[in-house]
Amino acid sequence: MTRTPTRDLILAAAVRTAAEKGITGASMDEIADRAGVAKGSLYYNFPSKDAIFGQVVRDGFDRLDIALRQARGEAKGLSAMRAVTVATLEVLSDSPDRAKIVAAEIFRTDRPWADVVAPVRAGVVVHYREVLQEYAAARGESTDAITDIAGAAFLGAIAGAGLEWLLFHKERPLPEVAEQVLALMPR
Amino acid sequence: MTRTPTRDLILAAAVRTAAEKGITGASMDEIADRAGVAKGSLYYNFPSKDAIFGQVVRDGFDRLDIALRQARGEAKGLSAMRAVTVATLEVLSDSPDRAKIVAAEIFRTDRPWADVVAPVRAGVVVHYREVLQEYAAARGESTDAITDIAGAAFLGAIAGAGLEWLLFHKERPLPEVAEQVLALMPR
DNA sequence: GTCTATACAGTGATAGAC
DNA sequence: GTCTATCACTGTATAGAC
Incomplete structure (x- = not known):
């Protein structure tokens, strides 16, 4: 049982979401949801959506x-x-x-x-x-x-x-x- | 001097805007601006952004x-x-x-x-x-x-x-x- | 047929508790 | 390091004057 770092969870969720809706259509709310973390954690791990x-x-x-x-x-x-x-x-x-x-x-x-x-x-x-x-x-x-x-x-x-x-x-x-x-x- | 129908002005402006920012990134405000018409006219000529x-x-x-x-x-x-x-x-x-x-x-x-x-x-x-x-x-x-x-x-x-x-x-x-x-x- | 004004939901990002 | 709560802002779409 390997623990996936939050950063990687976020990147994976961002990829899945943007594949469906495009980058602009992928909201930080939905990325956080799919990654199973709070939106605040996105901004702890990355400075912005563009950075992701x-x-x-x-x-x-x-x-x-x-x-x-x-x-x-x-x-x-x-x-x-x-x-x-x-x-x-x-x-x-x-x-x-x-x-x-x-x-x-x-x-x-x-x-x-x-x-x-x-x-x-x-x-x-x-x-x-x-x-x-x-x-x-x-x-x-x-x-x-x-x-x-x-x-x-x-x-x-x-x-x-x-x-x-x-x-x-x-x-x-x-x-x-x-x-x-x-x-x-x-x- | 041919008069371009508003509908065509809107479509042309939509194309120009979305080429730069993508479809989701192209706002109805900017499309209206570039077409030289008011935002309300967009919704008279098309039912929605998706329709455009x-x-x-x-x-x-x-x-x-x-x-x-x-x-x-x-x-x-x-x-x-x-x-x-x-x-x-x-x-x-x-x-x-x-x-x-x-x-x-x-x-x-x-x-x-x-x-x-x-x-x-x-x-x-x-x-x-x-x-x-x-x-x-x-x-x-x-x-x-x-x-x-x-x-x-x-x-x-x-x-x-x-x-x-x-x-x-x-x-x-x-x-x-x-x-x-x-x-x-x-x- | 086109305009202005506005409703209202959803956005990226921040602050501070734990 | 992750959470909740909230901010200011922009988005689509609508209503009604002209």
């Missing part, structure tokens, strides 16, 4: 970044494309609620935490771009034409497939979803 | 659906893949604000208008899936393996690239962005 969700979004990108680094370290070429796709889908399915929040927030530029999140987001896109470039190079093709936009397209393809999977076709196994994404890729 | 944004989101999918039907009518095979990609990017760049709203709302299942939007969303995904299937068939490959998840991946790829483009690399021409997406596709 800044942490949630940053955690999401951090988890993805760590998973991508590990996947890229273990494979190259086409295997790296597959490894990166699988790793991303695993992060999504580990926490679909968090994924929904990040997906909804990723293109908002006016958030208090936007300045902190933007570089992390850009760093994640670079992983996908570099994997695409390495694969193109391995096939003897030019890498010049592959920009961050292609990286964002790769990430978008995985996210689109992953969320469609988790929300509407949850019975499918993960490898099958990965194949649907990779079927789009050049070979 | 239900209309905004539905309009977004309708525009995309119309553009996709036209694009598919004019081209087949690889040309259809390109036509659909370009058409989607055109819809995005015609109204990036609306695109940001729809992108943020597309995976929310608790909205008042979710029941209306879900089938429209699914209908749009079918277009992408069918184009992928037709292209596979034209190359003599099996279409059985291509499901809605692949369709969602295609849409996700275009949306990811398109939003990266419009938000961070707006100087690039549209055809170049389309090529970045199509470079991911089998050939």
